[in-house]
Amino acid sequence: MSKALIIVESPAKAKTIQKYLGKDYEVLASKGHIRDLPKSGLQVDVEHGYAPHYEVLEDHKSVVTEMRRAAKEADVIFLAPDPDREGEAIAWHIAHELRSAKKPMHRVEFHEITKKGVQLGLSTPHEVNQNRFNAQQARRILDRLIGYELSPVLWKRLCRQVNGHYLSAGRVQSSALRLIVDREDEIIAFNPQEYWPVGVELLGKNRPSFRASLIESDGRKLVTPTRERVPKAGDYVLSNEADAAAVTADLKTARFKVATVERKERRRRAPPPYITSSLQRDASSRIGFSASRTMQVAQRLYEGIDVGAEGPVGLITYMRTDSTRMSAEAVDGARTYIEQRFGKEFVPEKPNFFKTRSNAQDAHEAIRPTSMELHPDAIKKFLKSDEFKVYRLIWERFVACQMSDALYDGTTVTIEAQGAKKHLLRASGQVLKFAGWLEAQGASERAEEVAGEESVRDGAAAPSEGGDEEKTLPMLAEGEGLSVIDPPGVLTEQKFTQPPARYNEGSLVKALEDLGIGRPSTYAEIVSKVLSRDYVQKQDKQLVPTKLGTTKTHGLQARFPTVVDYEFTAKIEKDLDAVESGEADWVKLVDAIYKPFKEIVVAEMSAKEPGEGWPRAEPSDRICDKCGSPMVKRWGPNSNFFACTAYPKCKNIVDENPAPPPEVYADRKCPKCSRDLLVKTRRGTDEKFLSCSGWRKKEPLCDYTAPMPIGIRCPKCHDGEVIKVGAAKGRRPFWGCSNYATDLKCDFRLFQPPVKEACPQCNAAFLVQAGGKTRPVLKCVTEGCGFERALSAADGADGDGDGEEAPAPKFRGGAKKASKKGASEASA
Template sequence: MAKSLVIVESPTKAKTLSKYLGRNYQVLASVGHLKDLPKSKLGIDLEHNFEPHYVVIRGKSKILKEIKASAKKAKDIYLAPDPDREGEAIAWHIAEELSDSGPRIHRILLNEITEAAVKRAIKSPSTINMQKVNAQQARRVLDRLVGYLLSPLLWKKIRRGLSAGRVQSVAVRVICEREAEREAFQSEEYWTITALLAGESPPTFPAKLTELNGERLTITTEAQTTQILHDLNQAAYSVSNIDQKEKRRNPSPPFVTSRLQQDSARKLRFAAKKTMMLAQRLYEGIEIGEEGQVGLITYMRTDSTRISPEALEELRGYIQDSFGASYLPAQPNTYKVQKAAQEAHEAIRPTSVKRDPESLRPFLEPDLYKLYKLIWNRFVASQMTNGLDLITQVDIRANQYTFRASGTVEKFDGFRRVYREETEPSPENLAAEEDGAPGTNTSLPPLSVGESLTLIEGEESGIQPKQHFTQPPPRYNEAMLIRAMEEKGIGRPSTYATIISTIQDRHYVEKEDARFRPTELGTLVNDRLIGHFPDVFDVEFTAKMENELDGIEEGEKEWVTTVKEFYQPFMKDLASAETNMEDLKGKEEPTEIPCEKCGQLMVVKWGRHGHFLACPGYPECKNTKQFTKDEDGKIEIVEEQVETSDEPCEKCGSTMVVKRGRFGNFLACSKYPECKTTKPLKLGVKCPTEGCGGDLVQKRTKKGRTFYSCSKYPTCKFALWDKPVNRPCPQCHSPFLIEKVRKQAGPKIQCQKEECGYQEAS
């Protein structure tokens, strides 16, 4: 009997489906996209409606050949890549390659990988959604046009190797604009005055000065502060007003992609890229003891807060049994649907709420456990009752001044028994926190109107004046940047992780204290792109393009029309930039700094890592120096920090030092140029060849590809492409692991021995 063929994206997903479908089905993995635009040329026919010319991706021919061979023998063919635009495009490319298979080709969507969901999808297959495919094609063509046509301009005008992205460059712009706001910010002085008071009953509590004669009081100088302190000398303090009210705290909806990335960044300190890689593994399936391979969460790229009726029924039963009736609302909580949300999808949730985090802990790596627990807690909390707080605000009179103290008492925890919100503090909240102002969690004693209060005297108490200065808007961290991109319509939640990763990989932005700041290169490229392509890299224009792509998916817009409307003005801007953009490659700025090697006055030039000082006598004199500029624009030379090695030079015996070259760090003799000995930098990993005793070092092929080999080559010829990680395998005790990088799945740490099978997220 002929088997049916099921094609998915990843081997892990294939393993999970094979377990559910049994021996009458063969499950193969495409391992991501099989076809794409060619790397070596534009691949778009500009004369014929931007028709893309797709080619089989290098290294994928063998996979495609196996799929075709199996398809010829299959009873039915089910295409099951992920249920999003990229997955639809993968399914379409496979269907095109199997076009002679005719009506036997079906499309199935798996929002969760459970036995019931898989069998349900097989029973009710659909066809490929060409509107979704065309939305993906439009995005791919737009991105290729910008990247392929604009990058040569940047190579010509600034330096080789630069690239621009239709969406990534706008994300860089947002970061650059925040930096410009910070640089333009004028700090202003202000003061706060806090009194530590006691009523008839404990505890003591702080109150902040807020009003003078019933009007809001702003204190801007030390002289003003001194006068107020004089006015308050010997003042009597009494309660003038007490305002109490109950406030309900509502639970948040279950996670959508952007909120998962934000909360994971805040609570777990995970980068968006790491969050999505871990979530992918939880979705595709994890080995869970006797259950075997099980998909633990629903699909992680979604903007819908919908919960299936079956999952909702199971969740309400779980809350009733685990927490009691007081934690279960009479009716299920409902949440506002975001604009353009795909309601065919569900929120990110556990595939079964009965798999609580603690029961899965023995089977999950620590980071997988943390992310699963976050998702599980948020899902359970979303259908629990509201929390209830009692908020008290007390006004205190002291002569003509009013102080205010606030406190909050939690009367009923509700959903907070499972999940507590963490939001990114606003600049105002950060300022209040820095003020030392009484917060809403201050514990207040029982008080009554008219009650006299005592000022607690002492070195750390009494009336406490404090000087402050207003702070510039904070730089974005990952959670804040994701929120900003979502609010501004830059990209879509499924692309945020890639955008953030790409702009760092291109060295346009870097992290400083976990917050993004633009590099000198990023600022320079951003200024040029905005100046010469005011529409293409405009935030509102980018958001409009995302809405256009949504319109294509909804069948409201033709993809060729969208591309054409973009292409024509873009080409006009490109032609103008070719002529008018400043050429930095050959630009030199004179200075008054003499070269200590030959005496000529050094010049400022532009290079791979930004501005640097160079001797104009090059190539006879190759002296260069790094520099910074002070507030007045004066050049300050940065002295190079020399990192020495324990290894002596094998030719002259001098100390070897760590140098940085175009292919990374290496060891060089400190007596250069008298001695030109260089050596690869050891990785701290011993060669595994028995009896060798060599060290693994990083090297490059003639074509520039990195590989790792034994330092005793050619005596020992051990080599591998994947970066060694100096940790033994916990499963088979191999002396080191390797970092395997895959285009779709990203980097993974795994055992260097294929037969072992151990792997973890990088």
């Protein structure tokens, strides 16, 4: 019997597919790309049609050897990497490496890793799509050319390295960074407008009381300033306390009655199923996952998870997609499930279908579960925590997209107040009458718009429409008299318009998608690279540009405007789509972009003095204390500095704001050499650590460093101190014993931030911060205690910001959990 070789990307996918196909097939994994441009040098022949020089990656040579062995033994080869541009490139390179086997080779695509999906893919083989490969190759070559040519410009105009990283400028990453910098510039330039809203607490014949807001006074409509709406000359605005006080004084003695009552039903339409961007946005806002983490988890769900007796099963369809298209079979399965689970009233008369963006490639279905038989709760025990959370998101959204609209009863009441002047007030509210699709996503989603919902709103009700909370207004009739409830009575307060919010990972992905920058397969990579290059810092999940990121962006805007131009970057994406469809030649596309860019690079590198946009040396009145020459002020990535003008004869430099000398840590000496320990701050962060005073940049006398203790004794070994571990390396931090690397090898761990406060119930030496941002609490982790109290701002605990409940302390290696006695004895 003939034997077939199937080559996929990942071992997990290979294992799942092997289970479906049996012994007549051998399934191998390429483990990603097997060939690429070497890291050193340009590796692109610019003079001969931009011919690339590819090499097998050093860590994939054994993989290629194994594939060649299997290819010789097989009768036919199926190339089955992921069904996108990167997957097509992997298939092309595998075909190139296996061409010597002289066996029939076919490209197959698996849009879901189920038995049916694999059989369908194998039944429709085709050739490797040369146009799709050319589109990927053009992107790769453009990225190499622009990055390779632009990096030396940054080294010349800014600096070569920061925190051990060489400065670089990616093509798409530079536009993404500009978004973050532009938003920060907006925030800095924002001019807040003062205003004083006025409200009155009123009661009619029926309870409850309600609050109405002033909208008109003495025939003049009140304008409330917003970020987008700056009052014009002649607009009526209560912009100071005196004007507001005059109106409130009149309202306190006014007579109130209902002028009009308007009631209407509002619909909140079901959102579309997830595409890559909306999944990343919801995962960011709802479960606190980064774009890259979301895609890593989704990849595992797509490739296959072992769910017990069934073995590995692909739980979701392909996760890199920009299409909201769904198969008729999947839609029918969802509608059947909804009727059985929620009832007939939750199933719309006709299936819900959604428009796909005009610029979408529409190569794959939307992201959905592969089977309605695999409910998240039913397979939870087989899933890791992050897999369950992402799978539940996808499951709930797919079910919700095929459910009936949510219905609200909306009421708007206009109230007339007659005092010395006539005033109009308004009260609005909407109450959920029928949950519809909200039933599948839970009550927490009723207050906020979910990702993708904006595409179906089209005049329908938005959550909390008009800024009104979901509240019930009493039954009111036109002409009905109203009385003021005091307190609170007539209220006014000073407010200011707020600047635009900084981007988080989810909103940055949305901005990239709206501008047409990047594609579903690249969003996570774009965001990750922006964060990893010292150009952006995360502050409470917000993306804040560093001094380096801001300076780099302003320089590129002035000298290389096309590199950071949103429209130009989006046009390249469209041109790459044209290459993929066979409508454009990839060499001409690269040539049209590279040649004018290269001319600017040559001019910039030949100019001795930095042009507009780059930082320049500024004269100063400072004199070099080493040679007596004048010093100039120069830009630095972390802080500016003064440099001697006698360079290179004199290389003296002085920080503009020199850091104070580190404090001596008084509690202990260096365990290696007995010198003093110093408290230092890790560069680019607020993370403190201990360093031996014998450390030197060159030829250190002692290289000892240690995490900063937090003043809590380990409750397990009673010898070490609790320290924060992992945060400095970009990992999620945990708290462990300082003796974890000593002979004691203490394995005490906490996954929630400890707070140095004794438990009032069991006298344990510390509590931990839990509950995330929605319900922050301090709780005791001593077994059997159960103490918990709300967390106040005054507590000042060091949260990890992921909004998750983390497990109690873990003791590995068969050790017992912390006892009540042990935690109580731990000294603070």
